[in-house]
Amino acid sequence: MIDLYSLSLDELTDLLGTWGEPRFRAKQVWDWVYDKRVTTFDTMRNLPSTLRERLATETRIGAMTLAAEQTSRDGTVKRLYRLDDGQLIETVLMEYDDDRRTACISTQAGCAMGCVFCATGQMGFARHLTAAEIFGQAALFAGDLEARGERLSNVVLMGMGEPFHNYDASLAAIHMLMQRLGIGARHITVSTVGLVPQIRKFADEGLQVKLAVSLHAATDAERAALLPVNKRYPLVELIGACHEYVQKAGRRMTFEWTAISGQNDTPEQAHALGKLLRGLKCHVNIIPLNPTVGYAGDPSAMLRIGDFIEILEDYGITATIRIRRGIDIAAGCGQLKSDVMSKPPRIPSTTETE
Numbered sequence: 561m562i563d564l565y566s567l568s569l570d571e572l573t574d575l576l577g578t579w580g581e582p583r584f585r586a587k588q589v590w591d592w593v594y595d596k597r598v599t600t601f602d603t604m605r606n607l608p609s610t611l612r613e614r615l616a617t618e619t620r621i622g623a624m625t626l627a628a629e630q631t632s633r634d635g636t637v638k639r640l641y642r643l644d645d646g647q648l649i650e651t652v653l654m655e656y657d658d659d660r661r662t663a664c665i666s667t668q669a670g671c672a673m674g675c676v677f678c679a680t681g682q683m684g685f686a687r688h689l690t691a692a693e694i695f696g697q698a699a700l701f702a703g704d705l706e707a708r709g710e711r712l713s714n715v716v717l718m719g720m721g722e723p724f725h726n727y728d729a730s731l732a733a734i735h736m737l738m739q740r741l742g743i744g745a746r747h748i749t750v751s752t753v754g755l756v757p758q759i760r761k762f763a764d765e766g767l768q769v770k771l772a773v774s775l776h777a778a779t780d781a782e783r784a785a786l787l788p789v790n791k792r793y794p795l796v797e798l799i800g801a802c803h804e805y806v807q808k809a810g811r812r813m814t815f816e817w818t819a820i821s822g823q824n825d826t827p828e829q830a831h832a833l834g835k836l837l838r839g840l841k842c843h844v845n846i847i848p849l850n851p852t853v854g855y856a857g858d859p860s861a862m863l864r865i866g867d868f869i870e871i872l873e874d875y876g877i878t879a880t881i882r883i884r885r886g887i888d889i890a891a892g893c894g895q896l897k898s899d900v901m902s903k904p905p906r907i908p909s910t911t912e913t914e
Contacts, residue, residue, distance in 0.1 A: 563623035564593055565699060565736075566692035581611060593621060594740045597699070597706035622696040624649075637701075643669070643693065647686050650720055651697035661705055662714040665697040667730050668721025673753050674788045675774070677818060680720045682854040689721070691732035695740070702741055715743055718751040718772070724758035734769060745769045751816065756793040756801045763805040771805060772814040772845070773798070777824050778832035786824075795836065803840060812841045817879075819860035819868070820849045830868045834875030844872060844879035 567575065573586035585607065592604045601607075601616045624641040627648060631637050635655040640648055647669035654662045671678070672685035694717070702712040715737055717723040723730040730750065737743045745768035752759065753774045762771065777783035777790075784790040790798075806813055815837065819825045833844070846868065848859035860868075862881070869879045 561623075562619045563692050563696070564589070564619050564621050565623070565696045566690065576611075579611075579614060585611065589615070597703035599700060599703045622700055623693060624696060624700075639697075641697070643689075645687075649689065649693075649697070651701070652719065653701045659710075660713050661701075661710060662716060663698045663701045663712055664716050664719050665694060666719035666721050667694050667717055667723045667726045667733075671721045672725060673722050675753060676786055677820070677849060677852060677855040677857060679852040679854065682852065688726040688729060691729045691736060694729060694733035695736040698737060698743075699741060712741065712743065714747045714749075716749040716751065716772075718749070722753055722755065723750050724752045724755040724762070727758050727761070731765070734767070749814075753787055753789050754793055754798045755789070756797050759798075759801040759805055763801075763808040768809070768811065770811070770814065771809070772816055773802060774818075775815040775833075775844075776818050778829055778836050782824065782829075799836060799840070802842070806841045812843060815842055815844045817844055817846045818849050819846050819865050821858040821860045821864070823857060825860040825864050825868055827867065827871060830871035834872050834877055837877050838875045842877065844877060845882045846879055847882045 562575070564572065569586060569590050572590060573583055576586045576589070577583070588606055589604065592598050592607075596603075598604065599621045601612045601621075604612055604615075607615075624643050626639060627642040628640040629637065637653040639651050639653075641651065642648055649666040649669050651666060652664040654660075654664065656662070666689065668688055669686035670684050671680045673681055675681040697719075698712060698715050705712050717730060717734075734745075734748055734750070737748060738745060749770040749772055750762070751772040751774060759771070759773075774787065775783070776786050778795075780790060780794045783795065802813060817824070817833075837844070846865055848862075848865070849857055851857070851859065865881055869881075872879045
């Protein structure tokens with residue numbers, strides 16, 4: 561079946577033209593999908609029933625099926641989607657008191673970066689997602705929000721996978737988010753572990769999209785132990801690329817710092833980080849470690865993080881603690897997939913199969 565998210569308006573027009581439909585029908589379908597955010601064809605009331613039936617038979621809106629869903633006490637919604645080839649990906653919707661509605665979406669099934677504390681990194685790499693599969697995760701949440709009178713305000717490419725390892729599809733999905741969902745560039749964030757050539761390439765794109773780099777350590781030896789990519793792109797190269805990005809984009813960037821008790825929350829690491837980032841237009845997001853089965857570390861205590869932030873301030877670097885959301889549903893990327901895959905298939909009872 562054809563995923564409508566994968567088609568441009570011209571391609572949709574051509575498809576319906578082969579069905580004998582007039583050109584204006586494609587625009588009607590387009591408006592239903594992107595302006596009204598519908599995900600079923602029976603709601604497209606201004607289309608002939610014959611066209612709705614054929615669309616339902618030969619196309620679909622989003623090439624993924626919901627495999628599992630969890631809702632946290634804080635309102636965070638986590639979904640596990642099954643793709644056509646059986647791969648599983650995760651996407652999360654986070655709701656905030658200031659009416660922000662943020663979708664955290666995946667760009668790959670699995671991840672090849674191997675970050676030791678990340679559940680996705682622990683499961684390895686399966687494949688890249690297409691631009692439509694990346695975009696579709698946000699679009700489906702946008703449709704749900706529209707149905708209850710709300711709107712998707714922000715999107716972060718921080719779910720499963722490394723967006724810059726799947727650069728072309730991730731960039732195409734970003735343009736789709738802007739053009740089809742009306743998400744402003746400054747409300748979209750791309751997170752990378754630090755692929756230096758792609759950071760430089762992204763700096764030349766001329767987009768106002770936010771860039772976040774997962775740093776987590778301020779020396780090469782300690783960072784390489786957490787993020788194997790540091791062996792290929794050491795800190796001197798990474799920070800140099802970040803300076804280039806800030807200069808070309810004219811925007812402040814963000815560094816993500818997962819705070820691990822006794823490991824990277826020490827005064828020594830804070831001073832090393834301050835010296836590393838001094839003079840760079842940036843902000844540090846500090847996130848207490850989200851524990852995973854495959855990593856033995858513990859999250860840092862808030863008091864210790866507070867001391868860490870005070871040291872950074874001495875270097876002119878702002879930092880804040882990012883509140884962990886969805887902890888009760890293991891909302892960190894890869895955790896729901898790991899949980900589902902670790903469980904044996906459920907065998908229906910006799911009464912259910914009769």
